[in-house]
Amino acid sequence: MFNRSETLRDSTGSSPAAAGPSTAVRSISQMAMFAALVAVLGQLPAIPLAGGVPITLQTLGVMLAGAVLGPWRGAGAIVLLHLLVAAGLPLLAHGSGGLGVFAGPTAGFALGWIPGAFLVGLITQASWPLRLWRTITGTVLGGILVVYACGLPVMAFQLGLSLQQALLLNLAFVPGDVIKAVIAIMLTHSLARAYPAPFTHARRRRHARGPAR
Amino acid sequence: MPVGAKFLGIFLAALAASLFRENLWVLLSIWTAALGGYLLAGMGLRGLLAQLWRMKWLVVVLTIPQLIFLTPEETSFNVSRVLAVVLLAALFTLTTATSDILAACERALRPLDRPLRRVGLSAERISLALSLTIRSVPVILSFYAEIREAQRARGMRPTPRATVMPLLVMSLRHAEETAEALAARGVH
Numbered sequence: 001m002f003n004r005s006e007t008l009r010d011s012t013g014s015s016p017a018a019a020g021p022s023t024a025v026r027s028i029s030q031m032a033m034f035a036a037l038v039a040v041l042g043q044l045p046a047i048p049l050a051g052g053v054p055i056t057l058q059t060l061g062v063m064l065a066g067a068v069l070g071p072w073r074g075a076g077a078i079v080l081l082h083l084l085v086a087a088g089l090p091l092l093a094h095g096s097g098g099l100g101v102f103a104g105p106t107a108g109f110a111l112g113w114i115p116g117a118f119l120v121g122l123i124t125q126a127s128w129p130l131r132l133w134r135t136i137t138g139t140v141l142g143g144i145l146v147v148y149a150c151g152l153p154v155m156a157f158q159l160g161l162s163l164q165q166a167l168l169l170n171l172a173f174v175p176g177d178v179i180k181a182v183i184a185i186m187l188t189h190s191l192a193r194a195y196p197a198p199f200t201h202a203r204r205r206r207h208a209r210g211p212a213r
Numbered sequence: 214m215p216v217g218a219k220f221l222g223i224f225l226a227a228l229a230a231s232l233f234r235e236n237l238w239v240l241l242s243i244w245t246a247a248l249g250g251y252l253l254a255g256m257g258l259r260g261l262l263a264q265l266w267r268m269k270w271l272v273v274v275l276t277i278p279q280l281i282f283l284t285p286e287e288t289s290f291n292v293s294r295v296l297a298v299v300l301l302a303a304l305f306t307l308t309t310a311t312s313d314i315l316a317a318c319e320r321a322l323r324p325l326d327r328p329l330r331r332v333g334l335s336a337e338r339i340s341l342a343l344s345l346t347i348r349s350v351p352v353i354l355s356f357y358a359e360i361r362e363a364q365r366a367r368g369m370r371p372t373p374r375a376t377v378m379p380l381l382v383m384s385l386r387h388a389e390e391t392a393e394a395l396a397a398r399g400v401h
Contacts, residue, residue: 036349
């Protein structure tokens with residue numbers, strides 16, 4: 001999971017090669033920070049949307065974890081968050097947490113964040129500089145479709161409904177997810193310009209193809 | 214009771230509940246286990262009622278959509294099955310300290326250290342990441358308070374974009390500082 005190549009750090013020049021932290025330590029720190037960020041985004045005042053359903057920015061954090069940290073560290077951040085939730089900390093939306101979350105009807109959505117963040121990162125960071133169409137594809141596929149593909153069957157099974165019925169119940173959340181995807185795409189590209197240091201997955205790919213471009 | 218055994222018991226109960234979903238006896242025994250567990254753990258009737266009250270929204274979220282599509286009998290059966298498992302899982306959370314769970318998690322990872330190292334992980338690194346995450350939550354909350362204060366001073370509306378962008382930059386900078394602090398303390 002951790003990239004230990006020393007050449008990366010030297011080539012990007014983001015820190016002094018001699019005394020700086022190793023890539024593994026930096027990765028751990030970034031994943032921990034993003035896991036905490038996703039947790040905090042779930043606690044902030046919710047935005048009332050479509051029919052008064054309160055939504056939080058938690059899934060925005062999931063999309064950003066993949067888009068900014070890349071597939072491995074992005075999914076790793078979500079795994080960290082889920083380990084702490086399973087251990088009993090109230091880190092999911094509106095202070096829910098504990099093992100009960102993974103026994104409830106929305107367990108599939110939460111677990112779907114892991115492959116979701118991975119896919120967002122894989123597609124978004126396939127090249128450097130980032131391409132807008134890649135970020136859009138990645139965020140929609142990973143941040144919305146994969147999450148629903150994991151969440152709906154679990155909910156349908158838990159509630160004894162068909163997949164179509166489960167989808168119908170969750171349609172109210174789709175507009176919110178689309179808005180969050182748009183925000184995630186804009187934030188990712190602003191961040192890539194303002195603070196490109198964390199986008200190491202994409203920049204390594206560019207480096208691997210040779211410094212010609 | 215050891216954390217691992219407790220966890221395994223709940224896992225098996227949840228598995229039984231989903232495998233034998235139409236079986237009334239399985240459902241009744243899980244309810245018995247959950248209710249008995251609360252009384253045995255010294256939660257008392259009040260603790261049990263408080264936990265049930267905490268699940269009121271879950272009941273609403275579970276019941277209303279099912280009543281649209283299913284019969285009342287099926288709905289009550291489904292709802293009570295999910296509630297029993299959630300209640301049992303919550304019992305695990307209530308009776309086990311988070312630090313004990315994390316310690317058990319680290320112990321469980323120790324024998325896996327060799328395959329973990331092959332992919333650049335280790336039990337040590339995972340537990341470092343977990344404790345860093347716990348410490349980072351209040352830090353990021355204080356960043357959020359700072360951002361809101363600055364926005365209020367300038368009369369800005371707290372749109373998601375205007376709030377999350379500085380939050381992202383501050384968090385990533387803080388991650389870099391943390392990594393440097395760890396390196397300075399000899400963590401590699």
